[in-house]
Amino acid sequence: MTDTKPPSTPTVLSSMPVVVMAVVAVADVVAGPGVGFLPLVSLGPAFSGLVGGWRRTAGFGLVALVLCVALGLYDGLFEERRGYTALAAVAGVTGIGITAAVMRSRREVELASVRSIAEVAQRVLLRPVPLTAGPLQAAVSYTSAVAEARIGGDLYEVVASPHGIRVIVGDVQGKGLAAVETAAVVLGAFREAAHDEPGLVGLGERLERSVARELEGEKFVTAILAEIGSDHEAVLLNYGHPAPMLVRRDGTVDFPQPPAFALPLGLGAHGGDGPKPYRVDFAPGEQLLLYTDGVTEARDEQGSFYPLGDRAYLLKEFDAHRALEALRADLAQHAAGPPRDDAAMLLLRYHGHGEGKSVPMG
Template sequence: MVVVAVADVVAGPGVGFLPLVSLGPAFAGLVGGWRRTASIGVAALLLCVGLGLYDGLFEERRGFTAMASVAGVTGAGVVAAVMRSRREAELASVRSIAEVAQRVLLRPVPRSAGRLQAAVSYTSAVAAARIGGDLYEVVASPHGIRVIVGDVQGKGLAAVETAAVVLGAFREAAHDEPDLVGLGERLERSVARELEGERFVTAVLAEFGSEREVVFLNHGHPAPMVVRAEGGVDFLQPPSYALPLGLGVHGVEGPKPYRVDFAPGDQLLLYTDGVTEARDPQGSFYPLGDRAGLLKEPDAQRALETLRADLVRHAAGPLHDDAAMLLLRYHGHATGQCSPVE
């Protein structure tokens, strides 16, 4: 409005920039509240009167037409500002509810679980979303520390719904089932009962008992990575591959549990395929094994965030799939004085 007024005064009465004053309340209606829009509209009308008198436009209809234009645009801007404010309030309410639902579904993993310390990183492929089709949980049960990391087929709300089914079944069964095979069978029944069609979930289950070892049950999921205390990296492949949860058919043998040594100083990384299948602009996959050295940070969460930042840099943009990572260590990893076996 100031620019229009200056231009009108400099150009003189014969040019007629007066109708452009209505741009003030028009833009105000796009970005401000209705009170601000109305006040700018009043200012625009006063400016319109001043410029109209300066230009001598009220001796003809042009001055009154310009004032009517400013008044009309101001009224429309006020209505638009009111409607936008209501939509923003509704969106804020929906986001608040969604954030609560997200915290319930993927609640924060405890930083300490028995002899272990844990850290988690989750990157959703859906813009502005905090959860998607990947899932994780750590449960301290009477049978040991039990962990799940999984990947639901598909994306969006349907994948979130499936993740909720799996996590709900795992949180209950982790306390009830005495062995990992029974826990896997319980999850299979729950998923088969709730899911329809050919939807499925890849998942890896892990159990940390009283010995310095970890037991795995792999339902078609990428092999966990263990970083040894001396710096070696192993991908813990199962003895035989099994179908994902939800595709189990009567009479088909399920996955076999397998045990792996997990000593103080070792680190275990469970992840989803959104990590290893992230591509750089040249189409190369993320070399997770080569990046294991990034986990040397004493604090587990900072170490995992360093790895996540490297993953995002490798992709050079938004990830095309959800990427979840769960890092597990013994307490005292940073000092080398790990807690004794309980």
């Protein structure tokens, strides 16, 4: 077992064993043998067992035993049972502290293993998007609402297909492992169909069939699909998802809405027409931000939603990744607390067709 103190352990807790034993020793000397402070020396190894490794706990236990013997001789307690009772108390608490430290160390090793597995799962499920795809530069940000998690129910992908650059951003209903499993199904289907289907509608229908096979009851996935070709426009297909934010070259902002409401993926069997594709101008120097509702539904302390359109100026940063990081930091500051929902953002910048030079933003 490793005997290192976790980096996040507060300094106060780390110093508690020394402070407690020092206070008990001083109090015992001042008060004399009649008060019975001596057994409290065992608090030293007890606190050490909570925050330190087993070797550190054993060390404090040995110090506590020596201190107990010294104080017992000073108070004359070994002439009766009180001195030996205090020694037994210190030895017993030290043993329990060592056991607790060993068990905690094992749990930390197991947790580290689980986290490493989660990181591998993240790389497989939400693999890094390409820095450039055709005329586009891409950057992505993902914040999970689940403590210690790095993946959740939001999903994104960018695929350079023979039919153009195809993109998806989606949000699985619910949280936890079930949502992650559904996200994996959607991404797997998208990655395959993006290369095979010549039209965006056909791609969406493939996703609908895949999701319908996996989901049960009223579960669903909101999603928006985009296809960017060589004609300075983007084709969008919206399955009940928040409209993307389009930032024009002059800094003006638009949220292009679909021509009609469409049900999310997984609810196609409930009737209703599928989504209709619609086109928006998307030319060099412009930016397209696709995101999940964890962004726009983030509330501040007064209950106000995050004003995404008013924050478009944060995307003027020349580097796309730094621009998106600035937006993510502003979103976290607005929420003023742990996120209540997963929040994914995918930023696409149109830099032109193979000119090799970036177009300044804003």
